[in-house]
Amino acid sequence: MSDVxxxxxxxxxxxxxxxxxxxxLRGIDLALKRGELTLLMGPSxxxxxxxxxxxxxxxxxxxxxxxxxxxxxxxxxxEGLAKIRRENIGFVFQSYHLxxxxxxxxxxxxxxxxxxxxxxxxRLRAREALERVGLAHKVNTRPGELSxxxxxxxxxxxxxxxxxSVVLADEPTAALDGDNGRAxxxxxxxxxxxxxxxxxxxTHDPRIIPFADRIIHIEDGLLVKQxxxxxxxxxxxxxxxxxxxxxxxx
Amino acid sequence: MALxxxxxxxxxxxxxxxxxxxxxxxxxxxxxxMVQMGLYLGFGHMVTTMIDHAxxxxxxxxxxxxxxxxxxxxxxxxxxxxxxxxxxxxVVPLVxxxxxxxxxxxxxxxxxIVGSDLHDGALQPWNVIDGNVQxxxxxxxxxxxxxxxxxxxxxxxxxxxxxRGKKVKVVALTDGIRSFTTTPYVFxxxxxxxxxxxxxxxxxxxxxxxxxxxADRDKTIAxxxxxxxxxxxxxxxxxxxxxxxxxxxxxxxxxxxxxxALLGVIVGTVIVAQTLYSSTKDHLSEFATLRAMGxxxxxxxxxxIYQALINAVIGFAVASAxxxxxxxxxxxxxxxxxxxxxxxxxxxxLTVVMCVISAFGAIFRVVRIDPAMVFxx
Numbered sequence: 001m002s003d004v005x006x007x008x009x010x011x012x013x014x015x016x017x018x019x020x021x022x023x024x025l026r027g028i029d030l031a032l033k034r035g036e037l038t039l040l041m042g043p044s045x046x047x048x049x050x051x052x053x054x055x056x057x058x059x060x061x062x063x064x065x066x067x068x069x070x071x072x073x074x075x076x077x078x079e080g081l082a083k084i085r086r087e088n089i090g091f092v093f094q095s096y097h098l099x100x101x102x103x104x105x106x107x108x109x110x111x112x113x114x115x116x117x118x119x120x121x122x123r124l125r126a127r128e129a130l131e132r133v134g135l136a137h138k139v140n141t142r143p144g145e146l147s148x149x150x151x152x153x154x155x156x157x158x159x160x161x162x163x164x165s166v167v168l169a170d171e172p173t174a175a176l177d178g179d180n181g182r183a184x185x186x187x188x189x190x191x192x193x194x195x196x197x198x199x200x201x202x203t204h205d206p207r208i209i210p211f212a213d214r215i216i217h218i219e220d221g222l223l224v225k226q227x228x229x230x231x232x233x234x235x236x237x238x239x240x241x242x243x244x245x246x247x248x249x250x
Numbered sequence: 251m252a253l254x255x256x257x258x259x260x261x262x263x264x265x266x267x268x269x270x271x272x273x274x275x276x277x278x279x280x281x282x283x284m285v286q287m288g289l290y291l292g293f294g295h296m297v298t299t300m301i302d303h304a305x306x307x308x309x310x311x312x313x314x315x316x317x318x319x320x321x322x323x324x325x326x327x328x329x330x331x332x333x334x335x336x337x338x339x340x341v342v343p344l345v346x347x348x349x350x351x352x353x354x355x356x357x358x359x360x361x362x363i364v365g366s367d368l369h370d371g372a373l374q375p376w377n378v379i380d381g382n383v384q385x386x387x388x389x390x391x392x393x394x395x396x397x398x399x400x401x402x403x404x405x406x407x408x409x410x411x412x413x414r415g416k417k418v419k420v421v422a423l424t425d426g427i428r429s430f431t432t433t434p435y436v437f438x439x440x441x442x443x444x445x446x447x448x449x450x451x452x453x454x455x456x457x458x459x460x461x462x463x464x465a466d467r468d469k470t471i472a473x474x475x476x477x478x479x480x481x482x483x484x485x486x487x488x489x490x491x492x493x494x495x496x497x498x499x500x501x502x503x504x505x506x507x508x509x510x511a512l513l514g515v516i517v518g519t520v521i522v523a524q525t526l527y528s529s530t531k532d533h534l535s536e537f538a539t540l541r542a543m544g545x546x547x548x549x550x551x552x553x554x555i556y557q558a559l560i561n562a563v564i565g566f567a568v569a570s571a572x573x574x575x576x577x578x579x580x581x582x583x584x585x586x587x588x589x590x591x592x593x594x595x596x597x598x599x600l601t602v603v604m605c606v607i608s609a610f611g612a613i614f615r616v617v618r619i620d621p622a623m624v625f626x627x
Contacts, residue, residue: 049625058542058622079546082621086544097539097624101260106253113253114545158543170625 005088005165005198006032006055011064013050013221024050026221028064032166032198037189037211040202042218048202049170051218055200056089056168057081069165086115090159090197092169092188096151098143098158104130105139108157115162129161130154133187149180156187160197167191169201178207185211254549258556261533272525276565277572279518280601284573286511287597288587290504292580295588296430297497298490300364304373306342306458308471309489313480315456316500317493319362319431321347323453324481331477332457337465338474342372343454345440347447348433352412353403361402361413361436362429365443372458375437381407381422386439390446391421393437397428397582413446430497432584459483515604522561522608530554530612535624542621550619554612562605566598 013025024047032038032055042048053059054066057073058081066073069088076084085091090111098107108126112118117125130139133153143151152172159167169188173181185201189211192199201208209215217225262269295302300318301309310332312322326343333341345365350358366373368387375383375393385391390413394402402411409420413436422437429435438446449455461470467485474483484492498504530537537550573589580587 053622053625056542058620058625082541082544082546084544085542086546089544091542091624093539093542093624095624097535097542099257099260099536099539101264102253102257106256110253110257110540111543114540114543114549118252 003033003035004031005034005069006030006200007067008051008055008061009065009067011051011054011061011066013047013054013059014062015050024221025054025061028054028221028223030055030216030223030226032200034165034198035192035196036213037192037199037201038214038216039208039212040200040216040218041204044204046218047221048218050221052168052170052200052202055166056091057084088165090162090164090167092152092155092159092167092172094171094174096143096148096155098151098154100143103140103142104135104146104154104157107143107154108161111158111161117162125161126157129157132160132190133157134183147180149176149183152176152180152184153187156184160187160191160195163195163197165197167197167199169199171203171205172201173203173205173208181205181207252552254552255556258553259560261529261553262557262560265529265532268525268529272522272561273565273568275521275525276518276561276601276605277569279514279521279604280566280569280597281572281576282514282517283511283600284569284589284593284597285576285587286507286514287593288573288577288589289585290498290507290511291588291590291593292586293430293498293503293507294494296428296585298493299427300373300435301486301490301493303376304344304458304486305460306372306486307461307467308459308474309484309486310341310457310459310474310478311482311484311489312456313482315482315492316496318456318489319346320455323449323455324457326452326454328478328481329454329457332459332474335470335473335477337462337467337470339460339462339465340370340372342367342370342458342460343440344373344456344458345443345447345449346455347443347449349413349436349447351402351434351436354411355403357403359401360433362431362433363413363436363438363443363447365438365440365446366458367440372460375422375424375427377425377427379423379425381420383422383437385421386437386442388421390416390418390442391439392418393422393424394420394434395424395427397426398434401434414448416442416445418446428584430585515600518601519604519608522558522605523611526554526557526561526608526612527615529557530615534615534619537616538619538621538623541619542624547617550616551613554609554616555606558605558609559602562602565605566601569597569601570594 008028008030011025011028015022015024040048054061068084071084105126108129109122112122130136133156135153172184185208188199191197215227312324315322329341329343347363349361349363351361352358404420407420411418427435471483577587577589
């Protein structure tokens with residue numbers, strides 16, 4: 001089985017029209033591999049989010065091809081793209097996008113529910129996912145009663161509960177302090193290294209660099225640099241259960 | 251159980267003010283439709299109450315008689331001709347008509363006289379609570395409903411009044427025989443009915459026919475038709491339908507009731523549609539998140555439809571409770587509201603349909619959701 005989960009070949013993306021036309025992506029060639037945490041870095045307006053949307057099957061490129069687990073996305077309609085996302089991709093959003101009226105467990109379960117995985121098994125899987133992010137004690141808590149770091153961990157639990165082949169994270173640490181940011185990246189790195197998922201993190205945050213296996217730089221819609229990260233000297237991240245700071249953060 | 255129902259209920263109850271507004275809309279709408287239709291049914295029962303209580307298989311009525319209260323008259327000779335038709339068991343003449351009831355105080359009030367031969371028993375007062383129906387044939391005995399005491403200036407059996415110069419005496423009291431025209435019914439013996447209504451001795455209002463058990467109904471009707479010239483022969487059901495059609499639609503009363511009901515449906519639909527749409531708009535980022543996570547559109551439609559159905563179930567339950575109260579309160583009124591099991595079932599279905607149709611606006615909004623919006627910072 002190939003290690004490449006997502007492959008972009010000569011991808012271009014034009015946004016807007018007429019005088020407001022913008023070439024957001026140009027000739028992107030990229031492969032995200034199983035078991036690898038890749039950072040996508042670049043200045044604002046460089047095309048990071050557009051590339052994430054294209055790789056996440058939310059935008060169809062105007063040229064080139066994206067293949068996810070062997071499926072060419074250009075051939076799918078909206079529902080087809082949703083199916084690809086549902087079956088292959090877990091998303092982590094900068095603003096968490098949790099459902100405020102549901103408990104943490106229900107928020108996580110939602111990712112299973114849309115795949116028609118329900119009942120006791122789904123509840124168990126949601127609980128396990130929350131355990132993995134250190135929130136076993138918060139299963140019945142609603143997002144409004146959680147700190148920012150905890151909310152992001154619930155969002156990660158929701159992204160990984162289905163064991164997707166790819167996790168796409170958009171600035172997951174932007175709103176978090178150092179400890180929480182590192183804790184979040186530790187979970188994502190574990191997802192890549194221990195569970196063999198391809199993890200792509202879009203970020204501005206240099207604190208994340210030590211967790212990366214590969215760093216990609218994008219500027220003006222072009223990949224300007226792809227490099228293997230140096231052997232990680234990961235900062236110490238204590239287990240969730242023992243860091244009280246993680247439970248009373250921003 | 252799918253989380254769609256949980257999500258739908260949480261979305262609804264999360265904003266209690268909007269939920270209350272939705273409930274007010276649905277309850278108002280359903281109660282309005284219920285009352286209008288209950289009035290329609292009550293009205294429908296009331297306009298045919300005499301036909302329903304007459305022991306007749308067929309009615310011979312003057313040509314184009316619109317209802318039981320139609321003042322046209324038949325030639326009494328028809329009675330003999332109809333009686334001779336094969337299959338006819340009895341033919342009972344009925345004399346009906348409006349007259350004036352003069353109270354002891356000298357005041358006048360209109361009444362509707364119903365006169366039939368007491369021995370034939372085709373149309374006698376029912377629900378008799380005091381007095382004796384047989385006494386109607388003694389002198390000018392009358393039977394009235396107790397709900398009209400004040401109107402007729404009487405206090406019970408033994409009270410007297412005057413109709414067309416004849417002194418009449420209340421000999422029997424009934425309960426619940428009310429007229430939709432608000433003109434009290436006064437039951438009398440056939441012979442008295444002629445003088446109290448001014449009906450000539452050779453004329454009658456209608457002929458009530460009872461068939462022999464072995465009679466072939468269609469053949470007998472055809473044979474009667476051949477004997478009655480211009481007059482018409484109707485089955486009880488046909489006469490009932492004709493009376494209802496006249497009073498409910500000929501007068502515009504039924505149309506007004508239906509128009510009111512339609513208004514209720516429109517108001518309800520608009521209110522539910524508006525609140526569902528605004529609720530969906532408020533939760534747009536959540537629906538976009540679901541879409542970004544890969545949910546099928548169907549999943550999101552389910553959430554919205556469940557919201558509509560929860561609205562419908564709770565709204566209908568509250569409206570039904572209010573409806574039951576209204577039925578109780580109007581039971582003894584001039585026009586009781588009648589709610590049948592069929593009406594309840596139809597209203598339940600209407601409420602669900604109304605709420606689901608209301609969800610379409612919200613669904614059309616959700617169809618246009620761009621999941622990429624969750625990445626906008």
